[in-house]
Amino acid sequence: xxxxxxxxxxxxxxxxxxxxxxxxxxxxxxxxxxxxxxxxxxxxxxxxxxxxxxxxxxxxxxxxxxxxxxxxxxxxxxxxxx
Amino acid sequence: xxxxxxxxxxxxxxxxxxxxxxxxxxxxxxxxxxxxxxxxxxxxxxxxxxxxxxxxxxxxxxxxxxxxxxxxxxxxxxxxxxxxxxxxxxxxxxxxxxxxxxxxxxxxxxxxxxxxxxxxxxxxxxxxxxxxxxxxxxxxxxxxxxxxxxxxxxxxxxxxxxxxxxxxxxxxxxxxxxxxxxxxxxxxxxxxxxxxxxxxxxxxxxxxxxxxxxxxxxxxxxxxxxxxxxxxxxxxxxxxxxxxxxxxx
Numbered sequence: 196x197x198x199x200x201x202x203x204x205x206x207x208x209x210x211x212x213x214x215x216x217x218x219x220x221x222x223x224x225x226x227x228x229x230x231x232x233x234x235x236x237x238x239x240x241x242x243x244x245x246x247x248x249x250x251x252x253x254x255x256x257x258x259x260x261x262x263x264x265x266x267x268x269x270x271x272x273x274x275x276x277x
Numbered sequence: 278x279x280x281x282x283x284x285x286x287x288x289x290x291x292x293x294x295x296x297x298x299x300x301x302x303x304x305x306x307x308x309x310x311x312x313x314x315x316x317x318x319x320x321x322x323x324x325x326x327x328x329x330x331x332x333x334x335x336x337x338x339x340x341x342x343x344x345x346x347x348x349x350x351x352x353x354x355x356x357x358x359x360x361x362x363x364x365x366x367x368x369x370x371x372x373x374x375x376x377x378x379x380x381x382x383x384x385x386x387x388x389x390x391x392x393x394x395x396x397x398x399x400x401x402x403x404x405x406x407x408x409x410x411x412x413x414x415x416x417x418x419x420x421x422x423x424x425x426x427x428x429x430x431x432x433x434x435x436x437x438x439x440x441x442x443x444x445x446x447x448x449x450x451x452x453x454x455x456x457x458x459x460x461x462x463x464x465x466x467x468x469x470x471x472x473x474x475x476x477x478x479x480x481x482x483x484x485x486x487x488x489x490x491x492x493x494x495x496x497x498x499x500x501x502x503x504x505x506x507x508x509x510x511x512x513x514x515x516x517x518x519x520x521x522x523x524x525x526x
Contacts, residue, residue: 197304197311199315200313200315200333211316216297216300216511223321223373224293225293225375226326228321230323237319244315244317253333257317257368257387
């Protein structure tokens with residue numbers, strides 16, 4: 196499995212990744228998924244990752260990227276509405 | 278100026294395998310530069326059956342050495358102190374539509390974007406003739422369309438403040454916030470020998486050449502993952518990753 200940027204999150208990441216790969220290949224891609232079964236595991240992984248991103252100062256970079264994206268999306272919507 | 282690269286090809290594997298391989302593509306023997314991959318968010322919409330994923334990749338030496346040579350040393354203050362370490366954060370957003378048989382992926386670099394911004398788009402589609410027979414026989418091929426847009430903005434940062442996140446991300450290695458100011462004072466002298474337009478153009482050309490080399494490698498990496506997937510499913514892919522990692526050590 197690919198490593199997490201935060202080694203302390205590797206364990207929860209691997210549990211989530213395994214769940215996702217199984218769900219994706221056995222349910223999602225076959226069109227039989229009704230919900231994201233791996234969400235509880237994702238929350239555990241996300242808790243660890245969010246903390247790690249914050250500690251490393253990467254969270255702000257991600258937020259800015261999202262804000263830029265929203266601006267671009269808004270710009271695009273304006274253009275296509277013309 | 279903006280440089281543009283595009284290519285179309287086909288994988289001899291069905292769409293479900295290719296879309297799964299996309300999520301499983303790192304690490305592979307051709308991805309030594311990828312240090313980590315994390316899922317930032319994932320959303321499944323049961324109504325449309327679309328799956329949206331945002332991931333963050335950390336890649337090493339994203340900037341080609343020839344580009345590094347063109348940059349002032351002060352550019353590397355955030356890179357870990359040795360002046361040469363160039364790790365880069367890449368954000369990737371993908372949407373899969375399993376029903377209609379397509380996957381659209383877009384990725385771009387979050388840092389170094391003042392030096393070079395790289396936007397990469399990949400589209401994977403189930404061949405058109407079979408799109409209507411969802412749930413029926415799967416085509417054994419998937420069409421791929423790739424485009425890469427390269428744009429350098431170096432020199433532009435002279436006119437604006439150093440980007441907010443940059444100060445944030447290097448806060449631990451920099452005491453106080455005066456660093457950004459010092460840099461912008463230091464740069465004009467360096468720029469006097471080359472016009473920033475010439476540097477931008479050189480950076481874009483060098484990066485385009487590198488894209489032309491790296492894209493076939495990315496394709497090979499996906500092929501390795503796809504072949505492992507066909508031979509022994511996800512387990513074989515995971516086993517392959519472990520072996521690749523041992524070889525690296």
